[in-house]
Amino acid sequence: MNWRLRWARHHLSALIHDSELRVLGLALVCAVAASSAVQLFGDRMARAITAQSGESLGADLIISARSPIDDTAISALNPQLRMARTIHLPSVIWFGDSNHLAGLKAVDEHYPLKGELRTAAAPLHEERVARQIPEPGSAWVDAQLWSELRLQRDATIEVGATTLRVSRLLTYEPDRGSGFVDIAPRLLINMQDLPATKLLQPGSRAQYRVLVSGDEDSLQQVKALEFPPDTQLSTPADARPEIRSAVSRAESFLALASMTASLLGAIAVGLCAHQYGQRLRADVALLRCLGAARRDILGALLISLLTMASVAGGLGAAIGWAVQFLLQDLAQLMLLPSLPPPHPLALAQAWLIALILLAGFALPPLLDATRAAPIAVLRNDNPQQRSGWGWQFAALAGLVGLLALQAPTWSMLGAVIAGQALTAALLAVLSLAILALLRPLRHAALRGWRLGLGNLLRRTGLSIAQSMALGLGLLALLLLTVVRHDLLQGWQNKLPPDTPNQFLINIQSDQVEPLQAFLKARGVTAQRIWPMARARLVAVNDQPVDADSFSDPETQRWINRDFNLSWADQLGDDNRMVEGQFWGPEAHGQALISAELYVQERLGVGIGDTLSLDFAGDVRRFTIHHLREVDWESFQPNFFLLTPPGVLDDVPATWLTSFYLPPEQRSAMRDLNQTFPGVTVLDLDALMDQVRTIMQRIVGALEMVFVFTVAAGLIVLLAAMEAGRHERRREIALMRTLGASRREVRQALLSEFAALGALSGLVAALCAQAVGWVLAAQVFEIPYExxxxxxxxxxxxxxxxxxxxxxxxxxPVTNTPPDRILRE
Incomplete structure (x- = not known):
């Protein structure tokens, strides 16, 4: 057998006997296990959350258009795909001499594909899950329409050219959106009854939807089909802003855990490989003295490393695979009814991390060992080692690339890398400074503490390296703690229990004061009451615009609808100034306008540009005064466009407000409908419950993932403890031989590592708070203290x-006889 293979086999068998190789192999196995478990479980959890949020749409995918949708191509893709069809249009509903504009929704027998419909026999009756849609000839109405028309059970209403019987009160539908036909009072009917209404006529404002549900591959095939230009595809992640934000933040949190595991693996493998490289120098020197060429020694090292990568990587991947299945059981018990199967690409990525860690962080120290002059090694000299800068730069580049694959945004990638680099630099600088401050204290301390401080001062390079490694490991643990306790809590606090759950719209000017008095008399604290006018954009910088002026489909749809404007002399807490300053009293009455960032993104405008708006034939020109950003998840009234007071006083306007109504005061809404029959009430309780449920699921999932990543951080700390272990064994033996007691040895060890731990913990905590602040501000967009x-x-x-x-x-070293250590 070739001697290189024999030497490689010797090194692999030494995994059982040699402590450095054991720790190196264990560090690699743990790094791969942590990365693969986090990658696999995080990927499955993110896909499960996205799939579960499909309940907010009633499907995994919605295809909507203003004309009937030909779904034959969809049906031909995969027989396993499930589809349902709905048609939405506004219609005036009559009951006796009373009428009201409603959002009519006709559904087929397959609706909904996900989620559930809930109904009740009448207002204030028990709510039940509906197992089927309304039967032909019957209709379900929501509480607002029931109250507006003063309906009763089995009442007959006129819908277009036909009559229908009101059989149930509709309390919840999973796919209710934010368009007019969705926020208007709801009338749900069977698709078979729609032709009899004769409401579908040329020019009718109907919206056709096809709901699709199936596996990911089939859904991707549907998305790849060619649809007419006016067709819109919506998924749970992008159809509703509040759901989209929840899913996006969940993916960011899970990506942070995965990136942390990768960094921890790099630190642990690098520490262990460095220590083993120091001991390998003697073996290499003997082989060089026996005539072995450096090329042959490198070949043997590569064989042993590749074999170790295969064995440790395979074992770590298997452990990670098993652990994520254990996490799956916990998820099924605590969070979600089922998780999608593991994605092979996630496992392949974890294995790639193992190869990068070995090649970049284990190979350079071993290459340094082969460069040492044999005579210097045999004389136990310690010449300055040359670092394999090329290998290290390649490893860092590969690690950054892997982190970039896991990071959902460049800002998160930059924050994590900058936080680690800043911590390493601060630890190095502060370690030097504190070691200099400790030097005078060495002579004033007790003998045991003096010995410990002397060890730190004598091994300055090793002390700084250990401090950096410990600090980076503690940073990972603290960063996860910051994320768990502060960032997640801040996220959940964005939707507190008293978030407004009732919106009132269509309030007339003469109803504002009576309505405020009505709410105050019932102990309801309403938010600010906002005026609202409607206008259509007709020109930008005096250039006429319409849908054809833009190529982006989203801008085309947005430009075709009326804008809701308001006016204000101050902004709410959920508005943030981005560019410019909010106007003062001197701007009142001037033709200025405040634009939200979305307006800038869609129209490409900025401060100083002009917008011409048509108010029912009255065209007015406004100059953009400043730009602001709105927190659309606040469940507060907000507007894309605002003007100063005194500009639109002569424009027809209605008013709106919002407030929180406790469950025990629900009867107040019935009184409000009777007192102010023209005011439209929007109940957001069901939507808010959806968002809170998704938040709770995500927080529970992250707790499980972070516990596993914290374990990886503890491995880094153990690896740092192993650095210099053999040197300390000889020092302890010499101290014992020269008369030091076990107590003094313990004091020396404790003082040395207490100083290291306090220094590392202090700097790591400061950096964790800084990184947490950056992540909160730039990635998660939540407040942080x-x-x-x-x-x-x-x-x-x-x-x-x-x-x-x-x-x-x-x-164990303090209990080992000194002579046994010195004879080794």
């Missing part, structure tokens, strides 16, 4: 944790 108590506590926790790990690692 720095907690200084966490910084102080982290320094103390770092000292205790590092001391405990160091004691567990080095305690």
């Amino acid at each position: 720095i907690r200084w108590l966490t910084v102080v506590g982290s320094a103390a926790a770092g000292a205790v944790l590092v001391c405990a790990l160091a004691w567990l690692s080095l305690r």
Whole structure:
């Protein structure tokens, strides 16, 4: 057998006996296991959350258009695809001499594909899940239409050219959107009854929808089909802003856990490989003295590394695969009824991480060992080692590339990498500074503490390296703690229990004060009452515009509808200034306009540009005064366009407001409908319950993923403890031989690692707070408050944790007879 193969086999068998190789193999297995488990489970959880959020649409995909949709091509793709059809259009509903404009929705027998319909026999009656749609000849109406028309059970209403019997009160539908026919009072009928109404005429404002549900591959095939230009495809992630934001943040949180696991694996493997490389120098020197060429030694090293990568990578991937299935059981018990199957690409990516870690972080120290001069090694000299900069730069580039694959946004990638780099730099600088400050204290301390501080000062390079490694590991643990306790809490707090759940629209000017008095008398605190006017955009910078002026389909749809405007002398807390300053009293009455960022993105306008708006034939020209950003998840009234007070006083307008109504005061809405019959009430309780449910599911999933990633951080700390372990064994033996007691040895060890832990914990806590603030502001877009108590506590926790790990690692050495260590 070739000696290179024999030497490689020797190194692989040494995994069982050599401590450095054991730790290196264990670090690699744990790194791959952590990465693969997080990748696999995170990918499955993200896909499951997206699929579950399909309940908010009643399907996995909605195809909508203003003309009938030919679904034959969809049916031909895959017989396993399920489809349902709905038609939406506005219609005036008559009951006796009363009438009201409603959003009519005709559905077929397959609706809904996901989620559920809920109904009740009448207002204030028990709500039940509907197992089928309305029977032909019957209709379901929501509470608003029931109240507006003063309906009763089995009442007969006129819908177009036919009559229908009101059989149930509709309390919840999964796909209710935010367009007019969706926010208007709802009338749900069977598709078979629609032709009899004769409402579908040329020019009618009907919207046709095809709901599709199936596996991911089939849905991608549907999306790849060619549809007419006016067709819109909506998924759970992009159809509703509040659902889209929840899913996006979930993917960001899970990506952060996966990126952290990759960084931890790199640190652990690099530490262990460096320590083993130091011991490998003696073996290489002996082989060089026996005539082995450096090329042959490198070949043997590559064989052993590739074999180790295959074995450790396969074992780690298998462990990760098994662990994510255990997490799946927890998810099914706690969160979701089912998870999609694991995606092979996620496992392949985790294996790629193993190869990058070995090639970039284990190979350079081993290459350094082969460069050492044999005579210097045999004389136990310690010449300055040359780092394999090319390999290290390649490894860092590969690691950055892997992190980029896992990061959903460039801002998250930059924040995590910058946080790690900043921590490493701060740890290096502060370690040097603190070591310099500790030098005078060395002589004033007790003997045991003096020995410990002396170890830190004598091994300055190793102390700084250990401090950086410990700090980076603690940063990962603290960052996950920050995410779990602060970022997630801040996210959930964006939708507090008293978030407004009732919207009132179509309030007339003469009803504003009586309505405020009505709500105040019942103990209801209404938010600000906003005026609202409607206009259509006709020109930008005096150039006429219409849908054909833009190529983007979303802009074409947006430009074709009326804009809702309001006026205000101050902004709400959910508005943030982006460019310019909000106007003061001197701007009142001037033709200025405040534009939301979405307007800038769609129209490409900025401060100083002009918008011409048509108010029912009255065209007015406005100059953009400033740009702002609205938090559309606040469930507060907001507008794309605002003007100063006194500009639109002569334009026809209605008013709207919002407020929180506790469940025990629901009867107040019945009184409101009777007192103000023209006011439209929008009940958002069902929608808010959906958002809160998704938040709770995501938080539970992240807790499970983060626990596993924290375990990877502890492995890094253990690996840092192994650095210099053999050197410390000889030092402890010499100290014991020269008369030091076990107590003094313990004091020396504890003082050394307590200083290291406190220093690392302090800097890591500061950086974790900084990175948390960047992630909150740039990635998750939620408020964040720095907690200084966490910084102080982290320094103390770092000292205790590092001391405990160091004691567990080095305690057997203090109990080993010194002569046995010195004879090794």
